[in-house]
Amino acid sequence: xxxxxxxxxxxxxxxxxxxxxxxxxxxxxxxxxxxxxxxxxxxxxxxxxxxxxxxxxxxxxxxxxxxxxxxxxxxxxxxxxxxxxxxxxxxxxxxxxxxxxxxxxxxxxxxxxxxxxxxxxxxxxxxxxxxxxxxxxxxxxxxxxxxxxxxxxxxxxxxxxxxxxxxxxxxxxxxxxxxxxxxxxxxxxxxxxxxxxxxxxxxxxxxxxxxxxxxxxxxxxxxxxxxxxxxxxxxxxxxxxxxxxxxxxxxxxxxxxx
Amino acid sequence: xxxxxxxxxxxxxxxxxxxxxxxxxxxxxxxxxxxxxxxxxxxxxxxxxxxxxxxxxxxxxxxxxxxxxxxxxxxxxxxxxxxxxxxxxxxxxxxxxxxxxxxxxxxxxxxxxxxxxxxxxxxxxxxxxxxxxxxxxxxxxxxxxxxxxxxxxxxxxxxxxxxxxxxxxxxxxxxxxxxxxxxxxxxxxxxxxxxxxxxxxxxxxxxxxxxxxxxxxxxxxxxxxxxxxxxxxxxxxxxxxxxxxxxxxxxxxxxxxxxxxx
Numbered sequence: 001x002x003x004x005x006x007x008x009x010x011x012x013x014x015x016x017x018x019x020x021x022x023x024x025x026x027x028x029x030x031x032x033x034x035x036x037x038x039x040x041x042x043x044x045x046x047x048x049x050x051x052x053x054x055x056x057x058x059x060x061x062x063x064x065x066x067x068x069x070x071x072x073x074x075x076x077x078x079x080x081x082x083x084x085x086x087x088x089x090x091x092x093x094x095x096x097x098x099x100x101x102x103x104x105x106x107x108x109x110x111x112x113x114x115x116x117x118x119x120x121x122x123x124x125x126x127x128x129x130x131x132x133x134x135x136x137x138x139x140x141x142x143x144x145x146x147x148x149x150x151x152x153x154x155x156x157x158x159x160x161x162x163x164x165x166x167x168x169x170x171x172x173x174x175x176x177x178x179x180x181x182x183x184x185x186x187x188x189x190x191x192x193x194x195x196x197x198x199x200x201x202x203x204x205x206x207x208x209x210x211x212x213x214x215x216x217x218x219x220x221x222x223x224x225x226x227x228x229x230x231x232x233x234x235x236x237x238x239x240x241x242x243x244x245x246x247x248x249x250x251x252x253x254x255x256x257x258x
Numbered sequence: 259x260x261x262x263x264x265x266x267x268x269x270x271x272x273x274x275x276x277x278x279x280x281x282x283x284x285x286x287x288x289x290x291x292x293x294x295x296x297x298x299x300x301x302x303x304x305x306x307x308x309x310x311x312x313x314x315x316x317x318x319x320x321x322x323x324x325x326x327x328x329x330x331x332x333x334x335x336x337x338x339x340x341x342x343x344x345x346x347x348x349x350x351x352x353x354x355x356x357x358x359x360x361x362x363x364x365x366x367x368x369x370x371x372x373x374x375x376x377x378x379x380x381x382x383x384x385x386x387x388x389x390x391x392x393x394x395x396x397x398x399x400x401x402x403x404x405x406x407x408x409x410x411x412x413x414x415x416x417x418x419x420x421x422x423x424x425x426x427x428x429x430x431x432x433x434x435x436x437x438x439x440x441x442x443x444x445x446x447x448x449x450x451x452x453x454x455x456x457x458x459x460x461x462x463x464x465x466x467x468x469x470x471x472x473x474x475x476x477x478x479x480x481x482x483x484x485x486x487x488x489x490x491x492x493x494x495x496x497x498x499x500x501x502x503x504x505x506x507x508x509x510x511x512x513x514x515x516x517x518x519x520x
Contacts, residue, residue, distance in 0.1 A: 006380045014368035017409070093364050095329045097381050098353035104381075251331060254269060 003099065007107030015112050022113065029116035033066065037124060040188065051193040052222075056128050058189055061216055063125025064144070065187035068151025068211070070118040076156045078109040082163035091253070101250060102243075105163070134219060143215050143229045150211035150232025157242040158183065158206070164242070167249030183208055190216055210235035260326065260433070260465070265299040265335035267321055268292050295321040296332065297489035305432075308459045308466040310480030310497075312473075314515055318489045319469040323435050326467070327357050339433065353382060356431035358423055360438035365410040371421050372406040375428060382429035389428060396424040399454055416447030423451065427458070433465040434458065440472055452478045473507040487520030 015022050040062060044055040053061075078085075082105065085091045094104045134140065162176040183206070191199050191213040202209040210231040218228035270290045295318045303309055313319050324330040325337060328344035328351050337344060342351045365374040379389045397403050400420045405413060413421065419439065426434065436455070440448045456479055458464045468479060476483060476497060483500060485493035493500065493514075501510055 003380055006377055010366055010369055010373055010377050013373060014366065017368050089359070089362055092324065092329050092359065093362065095348065096327050096352045096355070096357045098349045098351075098383075099381055100349075254330070 004103060004107060008110055011110040012112065025113040026116040029113050030120055033117045033120035036066075036185075036188065037062070037120070050189065053190055053193070056131050056133070057216075057220055059124055060128035060134070060220075061190050061212065062188040063121055063128055064147050064216075065151060065184060065212060066121035067118065067125060068148050069155055069184040069187075070114050070121055071148070071152040072155030072159065074111055074114045074118070075152070076106060076159040077111040077114075078105045078107065079159040079163040081109060083166045086166055086253075095253075102160070102246070135221065139226065139229055140219050143219055143232075146229065146232040147211050147215050147219075150235045153236045154206070154208055154211060154238055155180065155184070157239045160239070160242045160246055164246040164249045167252050179206060187212055207235040207238050259305055259338075259340060260301075260303040260467075261336070261338045262302070262322075262326075263300045263336045265296050265322070265325065265332050265337055266294070267296040267318075267325065267330065267332045268294055294489045296325075299335070299486070299489070299491055301484055301491060301494060303465065303467065305465055306459070306463040307482060308456075308480050309468065310476040310483045311467060311469045311486065312471075312476060312483060312511070313486040314520055315471075317486045317520065319486060320437060322486070323357075323437050323467070323469060327355060327435055328352055353429065354432050356426035356429070356434045358426045358434070358436045358439050360419070360436070360441040363410065363418065363422065364425055365418070365421060367411050368409055370407050370409055371402075371413070374410065374421075375406075375425060378425055378428055384429050388430065392428050392430065396427060399457065400424050400450070416443050416450075419443060419447065419451060420454075423454065431464065433467070436466065436468045436470075438470055439468070440470060440475055448472075448475075455479055473511055477507060485514070485518075487515070487518050492518050492520070 037059075040055075040058055043050070044058070048054070050058060082091075085094075085105070085108065090108070091105075094101055094108075097104060129136075158176075158180045162180060165176060186194065187208065191202050191209045199209055199213065202213075214224055214228045214231050217224035218226070269292075271293055272288050273291050299318070299322065311319055311322065321330065325332050326339060326344055328348040331345045339351065340354070344351045364378075365371060366377065375393065384392070397406070400423065402420060402424060405417050405421060408417075410418065410421070423436075423439065434455075439455070440451055443451065452475060455466060455468070459466045459479070466479065468475065470476065481496065483493070483495065483497055484491060485500075497507075500514060501507065
């Protein structure tokens with residue numbers, strides 16, 4: 001963990017070498033998120049509810065998902081460029097260092113520019129949490145923290161899975177984006193709006209609804225028992241198969257020429 | 259001590275002929291070539307030796323180095339480095355070796371070299387007093403004092419290579435693997451790098467295993483030469499065993515390659 005902060009500081013030093021670029025990227029990230037917010041806004045300007053969810057409720061959901069996605073991106077962005085790390089042999093270097101490989105991959109890239117998105121997530125989230133008429137109490141706050149924690153874990157797991165595939169294909173697989181970026185795009189709305197099948201898929205295959213839909217229902221007071229508080233923690237188990245898959249990949253690793 | 263016995267490694271390489279039609283065909287049905295990168299390799303290297311590991315391109319030099327440094331897992335055979343199996347005890351193993359890839363950098367691109375060194379110190383958990391001593395020695399020997407505050411991206415290749423070698427030695431490795439350390443360097447840098455490696459080997463007793471295409475590297479550094487071709491060990495002896503009086507060393511080697519048909 002201490003080492004991760006060392007990586008953190010060296011990236012910060014690198015970033016500071018290119019100030020203008022950094023600020024512009026933060027700004028563009030912010031704008032990107034604003035557009036996704038506007039999408040929701042205009043939708044609700046026309047229809048007042050979507051499948052029984054009000055504007056504030058969707059905004060709240062969106063804020064939570066956005067926040068977990070950004071956190072996961074900040075931490076695990078190294079996996080996103082993992083295909084190129086294998087391609088240019090950078091992964092060889094990681095293997096000759098006496099530290100955990102995953103930690104080192106994480107350390108290769110830490111995205112400070114995601115601060116922009118995260119800021120927007122927090123704004124949306126606070127706005128919605130205040131106006132949404134949610135009766136905040138201790139269990140709800142805990143649920144919310146679990147949701148963000150669990151959501152971040154699931155996104156990290158998906159990034160890890162994506163990187164694991166690279167060992168077998170040596171190329172990033174675009175289809176995995178359905179699950180990473182796609183999950184975040186679709187996760188802005190409570191998953192039940194997509195119908196039963198999607199909800200089932202996101203419960204049993206990729207346990208995304210355990211951090212989004214079910215605890216959300218609990219927080220909003222729309223049903224779902226107290227067990228929903230702990231569902232996000234259950235969802236964190238998703239990381240285990242992802243990790244095993246990665247381990248298998250490392251063993252199969254064949255490196256590149258020269 | 260490094261002990262290698264019956265080491266084998268095979269890669270599957272997809273092959274197809276040129277042209278768009280064949281590319282489409284390869285999408286559905288793919289043929290593979292089995293390439294025996296290493297085919298029953300055996301050798302033994304004692305502590306403190308300096309060994310040149312030579313052979314033509316694609317002979318299996320890098321694959322051997324990658325197995326010895328724990329990057330690759332071989333298909334079969336045994337390999338013990340100071341009693342450790344590299345790919346099984348990866349973390350404990352790599353803490354005690356140093357690896358320099360001539361073609362790749364291990365320094366962080368945008369920050370001054372000294373920042374990279376400090377991060378490497380933390381990665382290897384080198385005690386502060388050892389780190390300071392090593393850094394001082396390496397700075398003197400490789401003449402780095404001017405370079406430490408420069409970002410890596412602004413260094414010339416020769417300057418960078420000196421920093422790379424220093425970076426691989428900050429944690430006092432017992433064994434040093436050098437994969438083409440002098441590739442692309444000018445004469446002065448080459449000499450500096452050679453002199454330094456020789457010095458490490460003589461005074462600290464570091465075991466050095468060196469792959470290179472530059473025979474002068476071998477002449478300057480290696481008491482012993484191992485020749486590999488098509489995944490097999492063809493020759494294991496001193497440089498004099500290879501040389502047949504008077505000829506240029508490069509010509510001798512080319513003749514040797516032709517003789518073994520590799």
